[in-house]
Amino acid sequence: MVNTKIKTASSTSLHQISAVIIAQNEEDCIANAIKSCLSFADEIIVVDGGSQDNTIQIAQDLGCHVYSNSWPGYAKQRNFGAENAEHNWIFFIDADEVVDQQLIQLLLIWKNQTNLEADAFSINRIGDFLGKWLDSKPETHIRLYNKTVFQIKDVLVHEQPDVKDARVIHLPGIVWHFGFRNIGELVERFNKYTDLDSQKAYLEGQKFSLVRLLLKPHGKFLQMYLWHGMWKQGLIGLFVASLWSYYIVLKEIKLYEIYWQRNNYKHTGL
DSSP: OOOOOOOOOOOOOOOHHHHHEEEESSSSHHHHHHHHHHOSSEEEEEEEEEOOSSSSHHHHHHEEEEEEOOOOOHHHHHHHHHOOOSSSSSEEEEEEEOHHHHHHHHHHHHHSSSSOOOOOEEEEEEETOOOOOOSSSSSEEEEEEEETTOOOOOOSSSOOOOTSSOOEEEEEEEEOOOOOOHHHHHHHHHHHHHHHHHHHHHHHHTOOOOOHHHHHHHHHHIIIITOOGGGGHHHHHHHHHHHHHHHHHHHHHHHHHHHHHHHHHHHHOO
C-alpha cells in the first residue's frame, strides 16, 4: 500500500466538522467510508477497538487521526471519539457506510451558514440486502451534532445523540449502508444486537410479556412489509420483513432468559 496521505477539507469555513468512525476489523470497507468524508470533513477520527487486520494502517495512510481504545460499548466508543475531536461539530458514520454526493454538497454549503437553527441534524440511511437497496423506507438517524450541547446517550444499543426535546433538522441526502455480507453474518449480528437489546430492556425495568411475544413479531412483520413498503422489494422485501420478525422473537425470549437466569442464581444462593 502506498503511504500517501489525502488531505481533508480546508478549515476556512464558519463551522468545522470532525468526522468520527468507530471500527474493528473493517479493512474491507473503511477506506470507502473515509474517502466519502474527505471533501467536507476538516478532520477524520477513527477509533479502533482492537483490530487484528489492516484497519489501522488503512486509516493512517488516508490521513486519519487514529485512536486505539479497548471496546467499551457503542455509545462510549462514539463519545470517546467526540471527546478527542478537535472541532465541536461531530459527524459520525460507521466503517461500512458511505456519504452520497448530494449530502456532501449540502454539508459543504451548511458549513458556511451563519444561522444553523439547530444543534442536531438527521440524515436518511439506506441499507442493502442480497444486492438490492432497501430504499422503500429509509431509516432516519441523527448523525451531525454539536458536542458542546449533546452527547451520545449511554445505552447498550441503538445509540444516538441525547437531544431530548431539542429541535432536529433533517438534511437531504443519503448515507449508504453496505451492511450485508451474507445471511450467516447477519444472523450473527442479530444475535449480538438482541443480546444488547434484551439487556437494555431489562435495565429499563421491562418484564417479559407473553402477549408481546405472541403479537409483536407479527406486528413488526406487518409494519416492515406493508407500512414500510417492503412488499415493493419483491421476494427480498419478504425476506427482510421476516428476519425483523425473527429479531423481535429473539429479543423477547432473551429477555425471559435474563429473568430466568437471575431467579436460578437466587435459588442456588449465588
